[in-house]
Amino acid sequence: MGFDTAVFYWIEEHMQSPTLDHWAIRLMLIKAYLLPVVVLAGALVLISKKQNWRFLLVAVVAVAISDSVCHHLLKPWFARIRPCHVLDFLNPIVQCTQSYSFPSNMAANLFTLATVTACFFRKMILPVFLLAFIASFTRIYLGVHYPTDVLGGAICGIIFGVLAYKFSSLPAPHEASNLLQSNMPDPQKILIIKLSSLGDVIHSLPSLRTLRKSFPDAHIAWMVEEKCKDLLFDNPDLDELIVVRIRHWRQNWNLQSWQEFSACLRQLRRAHFDVVLDLQGLIKTGVIAFLSGAPLRIGFHTDDCRERWNTWFSNQKVPYIGKQVHVIDKNLRMVKAMGANVETKEFPLVIPAAAEAKIQADLEAQPEMTARPLVAIHQGVGFETKRWELARFAQLGDRLASELGCNVILSYGPGEEERIETLSAMMKHQHWISPAQSMHQSMALYKRLSLFVGCDTGPLHLSACLGIPTVAIFGPTDPEYSRPQQGNHEVVVKILHCSFCHKRKCPTQNECMDQVTVADVFGAAQRILSPVTSQVSGGQ
Numbered sequence: 001m002g003f004d005t006a007v008f009y010w011i012e013e014h015m016q017s018p019t020l021d022h023w024a025i026r027l028m029l030i031k032a033y034l035l036p037v038v039v040l041a042g043a044l045v046l047i048s049k050k051q052n053w054r055f056l057l058v059a060v061v062a063v064a065i066s067d068s069v070c071h072h073l074l075k076p077w078f079a080r081i082r083p084c085h086v087l088d089f090l091n092p093i094v095q096c097t098q099s100y101s102f103p104s105n106m107a108a109n110l111f112t113l114a115t116v117t118a119c120f121f122r123k124m125i126l127p128v129f130l131l132a133f134i135a136s137f138t139r140i141y142l143g144v145h146y147p148t149d150v151l152g153g154a155i156c157g158i159i160f161g162v163l164a165y166k167f168s169s170l171p172a173p174h175e176a177s178n179l180l181q182s183n184m185p186d187p188q189k190i191l192i193i194k195l196s197s198l199g200d201v202i203h204s205l206p207s208l209r210t211l212r213k214s215f216p217d218a219h220i221a222w223m224v225e226e227k228c229k230d231l232l233f234d235n236p237d238l239d240e241l242i243v244v245r246i247r248h249w250r251q252n253w254n255l256q257s258w259q260e261f262s263a264c265l266r267q268l269r270r271a272h273f274d275v276v277l278d279l280q281g282l283i284k285t286g287v288i289a290f291l292s293g294a295p296l297r298i299g300f301h302t303d304d305c306r307e308r309w310n311t312w313f314s315n316q317k318v319p320y321i322g323k324q325v326h327v328i329d330k331n332l333r334m335v336k337a338m339g340a341n342v343e344t345k346e347f348p349l350v351i352p353a354a355a356e357a358k359i360q361a362d363l364e365a366q367p368e369m370t371a372r373p374l375v376a377i378h379q380g381v382g383f384e385t386k387r388w389e390l391a392r393f394a395q396l397g398d399r400l401a402s403e404l405g406c407n408v409i410l411s412y413g414p415g416e417e418e419r420i421e422t423l424s425a426m427m428k429h430q431h432w433i434s435p436a437q438s439m440h441q442s443m444a445l446y447k448r449l450s451l452f453v454g455c456d457t458g459p460l461h462l463s464a465c466l467g468i469p470t471v472a473i474f475g476p477t478d479p480e481y482s483r484p485q486q487g488n489h490e491v492v493v494k495i496l497h498c499s500f501c502h503k504r505k506c507p508t509q510n511e512c513m514d515q516v517t518v519a520d521v522f523g524a525a526q527r528i529l530s531p532v533t534s535q536v537s538g539g540q
Contacts, residue, residue, distance in 0.1 A: 054168065059116045062164035066112040066157055067105055074156070075100040083146050104145045107136040107153030108160070115161025122293060132157075166312055187274040187296075187338070189219045193288055194279040195246065196225040197382060198458025199482070200327075201232070202465055204279050206345045207331040212237035214340035221271065223288065230439035231462075234350040242267065246284060268292045275338060278314060279331050281305035286313030298338055304330070323481045323500075345486060347465035351447070355440035362435040363448065369407055369432055373529060375400050376434070376446065376463070378411040378454035379423055383504040385476040386455045388513055390419065394426035395518045396453065396525075401429040403522075404529055406450070409434055411442070411459060451528055453521065455513075456482060464489060471524045475512035476501050490524035492516055 080102035110132040118125040136154065139145040145153075190211060194204045201224060211220055221240035222232055229243045244264055249257040268291060276294040278285050281304065289297045290313040299305065299314030304321050311317060318334045325333075332343055363370050377397050381387045397408040408431040412420040424433060436442040443462065446452060452463035453471045456479075464470050464484030472483060474493040478500040483491050493499075494515040498508075 055116070055120045058120075058164050058168045059113055062112050062116050062160050063109050065164070066108045066160040069160070070103050070105050070108045070153065070156055071099075074103055075105075078102045080146075080149070082144060101145055102149045103152035103156050104136065104139055104149045105153065106139055107132075107145075107150040108157040110135050111154040111157025112161045112164075113157075115158045116165055119161065119165035122291065162312065187215060187218055189271065189273045189275070190215070190221070191242075191268075191271070191273040191276045191289075191292060191294065192220070192222045192279060193276060193285045194222065194224065195244065195282075195285060196228050198228055198231070199382075199456075199461040200280070201228045202347065202458070202461045203327045203482070204331050205231075205347045205349070205465070206328055207277075207279065207335045208235070208237045209344050209346045209348055210332060210335050210340050210342060213342040213344060214335075221273070231349065233352065233440065235348055236350075237348055240271075265291060277334055277338070278310065279334065281307065281310050283307045283309050283313075286310040289313055296338075298334055300330075300334065323478055326480065326485065327482050328485065349443065349466065351443050352440050355438065355444045359436065359441055359444040359448070366432070369409070370448070371407070373404075373406045373450035374409060374448060375406045375451045375453065375525070375529070376409050376411045376449050377423075378452065378457065378459050379419060380411075380413045380416045380459070381455050381457050385503055385506050385510055386457065386513070387510075388455055388473050388516065390423045391426060392518050392521075394423055396521055397427050397431055398429045399518065399522050400525060401431065404526060406529065407432070409445075409449075411436070411445075411452075411454075413459070451525060453525060460484070469528045471521060471528065473513070473516055473521060475499075475510070475516070476503055476506070478502075488528055490528055492520050492524050 079100055082099075082101040111129075114128040114132040117128045132154075136150045140147050140150055192204070192208065192211075194201055208220070208222065211218070219239045220237065221242055222235075222238055223242040223244060224232060225247065226243050226245050229241065232238060232241055235241075242264070245257075245260065249261055268288070271292075273292055273294040275296045275298065276289040276292050278289045278297065278299045281300050286299065286307075286309070289299070296316060297314045298316045298318065299311055301317050301320040302308050302311045304318070305311055316337075318337050321330050321333060328345060332345075336343065377393055377400075379388070379390060379393050397410075400406045401408050408427075408429070410420050410423060410431060411434045420433060424431065434442070434445060436445045442459065443466065446459070446463045446466050446468055449463065449468050451469050451471065452460060453473075454460040455473045455475075456477045460470055460472055461482075461484060464487060467487060469488040470484050471490045471492065472479070474483070474491055476499075479491045479493055483489065494512055496512055496515070499512055
């Protein structure tokens with residue numbers, strides 16, 4: 001109540017004037033129905049005959065349901081008295097009725113209409129929501145509704161609008177089985193949405209190569225977060241790379257962020273993509289796919305999405321896959337569902353010459369580093385439940401150096417400098433800290449390794465797709481879903497009753513990682529390195 005009352009005081013002190021009173025009363029006297037009718041009539045003039053009757057029917061039904069539910073169900077349930085009956089200082093200009101206040105019927109109806117209109121015609125998003133807000137605000141200005149009443153009504157309206165649109169878009173039962181085969185056998189412009197993380201982008205590269213081989217003349221674009229853009233540098237299969245900073249925009253919401261977001265949205269709209277493949281399965285990627293305006297937006301089944309509401313924004317779904325299928329094959333199924341007739345599991349990666357030269361110069365400056373098999377140990381992880389203890393990594397590194405005669409290099413990513421210094425201090429045998437400072441330099445370094453050891457994280461998968469043998473330590477994530485494929489790789493995992501929970505916080509003691517011993521990982525490394533170390537020993 002304190003927030004609501006504070007808003008009323010602020011309006012009385014800073015906004016009220018005879019002119020605003022006049023226009024607010026005139027707008028409110030239109031009631032909750034005349035304005036929607038006017039907007040509907042205007043929309044029917046602007047849109048094609050094919051769409052107008054469906055839009056009109058959905059809008060009318062949605063507004064009617066919204067009005068009925070709010071007035072006959074929600075208002076009696078909450079039974080909140082209008083502010084003009086309990087706050088004397090309002091002195092409302094209009095007569096205050098005795099009906100309940102929460103949620104606001106007018107706000108619910110207006111936002112229902114605005115949402116349905118925006119779903120059908122995305123270019124009208126800004127004007128229809130602006131009109132809905134202005135009209136709804138008059139109820140607060142005149143003291144007829146609390147601000148939270150209008151907010152509650154707006155939320156209800158948006159929910160009713162989205163539900164009505166989604167329901168109207170459902171295919172008929174006899175059409176559902178042919179849904180994925182009925183559209184665009186030869187698309188001209190394709191957008192892949194896979195924003196992050198490092199491992200996820202790597203696992204999507206075979207889908208890009210498959211698309212290019214299946215549709216050699218198509219224009220293929222990829223939207224990716226700034227931190228992962230180097231993976232797609234100069235990719236021979238890409239025509240366009242759209243780099244976004246969604247995480248930065250959310251953390252630094254200001255005028256510059258809004259301008260960048262608006263420019264990105266305009267770029268999407270101008271591109272006129274035929275097909276969008278949402279390989280991420282998040283709400284934000286679903287919204288991006290929807291805002292692109294593409295007529296065909298392919299997403300995963302609800303149970304395959306990382307965020308289930310993602311499916312609200314796609315109009316075609318890949319049948320349920322599950323986590324028993326490797327993520328690379330899962331992504332390829334979406335590509336094949338849109339008509340790709342060639343499948344490949346290649347990982348096209350390009351390393352700039354400058355990065356190659358930098359790493360080569362660093363290694364030549366320390367020739368003893370490459371005199372023996374070079375093994376990278378990477379302790380970094382994406383979230384805590386994947387983490388293996390630093391002390392164990394240190395013991396592993398010392399055993400690789402002393403027992404197998406390897407040179408050990410400690411690899412790390414941004415923000416891990418303190419941990420890598422701690423790990424280095426724990427080790428007893430000679431080792432090196434990675435000179436790499438960028439993604440491209442890391443790729444150039446990994447190419448020169450004999451083995452990469454780490455947990456289920458991006459650099460591990462990057463090394464694997466560069467053809468480097470790996471030892472992967474798995475715990476909360478299922479190796480059958482994301483382990484390195486095609487090559488000389490070992491997975492170390494302890495199967496427990498709670499294995500593969502995919503949780504970011506362990507409710508117990510993270511036993512799945514704690515039970516992996518140094519001996520387990522060393523044994524896997526020894527099996528991979530035995531041919532290499534035997535050659536070195538024989539040469540000596």
